Amino acid sequence: MLPLDHLLVLDLTAFRAGPTAVRQLADWGARVITVERPAAAGAGALGGRLGSDFQNLRRNNESLTLDLKSTRGRALFLLLVERADVVVENFAPGVTARLGIDWDALRAVNPRLVYGSISGYGQDGPWAERPGYDQIAQGMSGLMSVTGLPGQGPVRSGHAVADSSSGVYLAFGILAALIRRDRTGEGAWVRTSLLESLIAMLDFQAARVLVEGEVPAQQGNHHPTAVPMGCFETADGPFNLAPGTNDHFRAMCGVLGHPEWADDERFATPRARAARRDEVNSMIETVTRTRPAEEWIEAFFAVGVPAGPVLDLGATFAHPQVVATGIARPVEHPTRGQVAVVGQPVTFADGPEDRGVRRAAPALGEHTDAILTDLGVAAEEIAALRESGVV
Secondary structure, eight states, X not given: OOTTTTOEEEEOOOTTHHHHHHHHXXXXXXXXXXXXXXXXXXXXXXXXXXXXXXXXXXXXXEEEEOOTTSHHHHHHHHHHHHHOSEEEEOOOTTHHHHHTOSHHHHHHHOTTOEEEEEESSOXXXXXXXXXXXXXXXXHHHSGGGSSSXXXXXXXXXXXXXXXXXXXXXXXXXXXXHHHHHHHHSXXXXXXXXXXXXXXXXXXXXXXXXXXXXOOOOOOTTBOSSSSSOEEXXXXXXXXXXXXXXXXXXXXXXXXXXXXXXXXXXXXXXXXXXXXXXXXXXXXHHHXXXXXXXXXXXXXXXXXXXXXXXXXXXXXXXXXXXXXXXXXXXXXXXXXXXXXXXXXXXXXXXXXXXXXXXXXXXXXXXXXXXXXXXXXXXXXXXXXXXXXXXXX
């Protein structure tokens, strides 16, 4: 039994943020029906249905093609809404109202419905109806201002972090609304945006502005506030070192062959070290450059100081610890054969062991006939709907 296998989710999302939210629900057992345009060619920004992105995001889903602009297509969708627990969309604000499938329209059909929305900047405000993309949110949120080397100028994250964070936050909000519904019997409209989610992900950096009045600057590969904590060069490349406590700092000094640093009043406290960030980091790196990274990692591990390698993604998935976690999950695809996708990072001690990966992403409209038949639509009408382009 999966924790969400009693739920029916209707998925109206595209691109990345919305599908990320839906994936959380599908992986934990919800039946997800993705409603797609009958004329959809490929998968838009996801790089084609057989591409890695689509396969990773859309696993476990069913695909129903339906023209929501047509009267019959919308009517069929509303029949599904009557049965659904959740609808998820990431249209620009105002689009769902024009289609007649906005929150007000759907809760009139199903008052217990939980309706999840992701927008670029929020449902209200002067930017509400502007198109929102991860790149724009990264710049507007302040993330790019704190990413990169000091003085380098703004740098984007190497990942679509606004899309991913908004998807995870929305899934969390949907689950909270479902728990409340179980107590009150009433559904809810749950909203987030790329901009809000990314500001929330900035967490302590954002809090520095709000609480302390400090505007953070770029610190490159070193921690914004803790010193020393960051990426240091060795004889054969960089490694990460994170002596997060005074005890760690003292142990680190011993490994580096300079136990006197720990007793020097210039470096003896976190505040003192932070005031001499460049000096502290330079002292450490002068020593770490003398030996290979793996030797340093093992030496620090031996005294309980956190340290680790800096890997590219190929090396990440080959690392024995990553292999041991089982986060790369195999799935059988009818065209591509067996491929691997990224499983859920959360597991239950009593299983299942598949990390949410049970079925490959669907072909366009793969489940249309079965879904419509289940709604009571006769085979003759399904054929007519297909002929007219409704499905």
